[in-house]
Amino acid sequence: MIDVCLLGTGGMMPLPYRYLTSLFLRYNGSSLMIDCGEGTQMALRKAGYSPNPIDVICFTHYHGDHISGLPGLLLSMGNADRKEKLTLIGPKGLAYVVNQLRIIAPELPFEIEYREYTENAADFEINGYLIHAFRVNHRVPCFGYTVSVKRLGLFDPEKARENGVPLKFWNRLQHGETIEEEGRTYTPELVMGPERKGLKITYATDTRPTPSITENARGSDLLILEGMYGDWDKFDRVKDHKHMMMQEAAEIAREVQPSELWFTHYSPAMVHPENYEKELKKIFPNLVIPRDGQVTELNFED
């Protein structure tokens, strides 16, 4: 089960009634965040979460509205006496940018690990989260993310017997141990059925529609895409600044067929994104036009 909360839905600047876009996930006691603009720590508190269990923060790019809240969040994590390492993931420049910003958060009681990537795609595995970064198309290098969790197969006693696994090892093997005895190695695969469908979330903002989004978003339980504007009068501007219309996001969803589509990164000039709901549902019906703090619970299939 993954808890999902879209802490904020805004682009460019935080507003009194709309925090900047930031995605917050909880899985197995560990929290992951994507993007952290000014005010994200307020949005986190408002949604009822503590900053302390955040173990990973991924950045799509380093425009201010996606990272300006980091120093404040780090200070708050420090004040809450966090001791565990925090992992930051982002494209080239991560450590440089964060170290500059840390002029106001120089001393922290926890270690920061920088996992900076330079290719057009990169993979990370942390606390059960499988994180995949993929290049999108913005005015500066910018990346989308898929975050997946695997689901093991069921224990299969038939298979265990066929593979000649001694009964005394069954329990330990199905809990993931590998056991050696008398020169033979017993692995969990010998007792487990095939891996089952896991969960997958895709998040991409500050980009034109790209084939990379379509490819990477396939099989998503939740697809979260930028919807800067819904008004076609703004299209030239959106295109020039390398952003995405709500309708373009819905078109991607029509092709990818996620279980659900959410929008984010609304322009401050778009006060009522919900006005476009009817039109957008004609393109892809399973969509939500989130407000800050939109939550869902993604569950493994029965």
Add this chain to the structure above:
Amino acid sequence: MIDVCLLGTGGMMPLPYRYLTSLFLRYNGSSLMIDCGEGTQMALRKAGYSPNPIDVICFTHYHGDHISGLPGLLLSMGNADRKEKLTLIGPKGLAYVVNQLRIIAPELPFEIEYREYTENAADFEINGYLIHAFRVNHRVPCFGYTVSVKRLGLFDPEKARENGVPLKFWNRLQHGETIEEEGRTYTPELVMGPERKGLKITYATDTRPTPSITENARGSDLLILEGMYGDWDKFDRVKDHKHMMMQEAAEIAREVQPSELWFTHYSPAMVHPENYEKELKKIFPNLVIPRDGQVTELNFED
């Protein structure tokens, strides 16, 4: 007339219901701000102001909660197409700190002038604001500010006649011009009565009580002081971290006798500062326990 708005009243971290401490003044079409923590641009909008007419921002010190909102505010001013120079005032390190933070706001359509001071006191005059910085006592170099505006004397035709000022110059002189004619220099002082009482605001936070606060705050129409806690159980902590109790602030006001005392920089742990109102009014009655967005209008005496 000066419009005063205490945009936020919080210390340490911004909360969903309490922005970080920041003072906003408007006088004669020009706005001045003191401190700019994470979320201050949201507080500004919530209070109904635009960031664009801000000409001066003063910083008390460079702890995150007093400057973390600057890059976002600069970006928003840039997006609003500000062209006029912005003046930043602060103790030693100003340009260094701001330039580091500007890694996420590198390109702005306006000039930034840094007015950095290294002494224990410093004076600036900008757009009619007389700004005086004075050293206080915190864990790092920290300064309080007085902001005053002068009030000219009344035009005095008697005096103009006595000084032999030709009638044709009276109007220009009373509007501040200096005029030379036939080897003689006519200054406004020749036609104006004595300067009248102006307006004065004093703001000091993140400090223990100091003689410098008492001295500089004298004659204030509004005195705004830190009130980190009202509960004496927190006194040791407040003292160790070089902050100020609400009661200590009220004691300063009792000595200084400002027209009004406001508190700011409440600890996130103090949810209801208004609980101490009765006790504090016994020390100094003319006080307000502000919430975010507290406003007043300071007017020249009749």
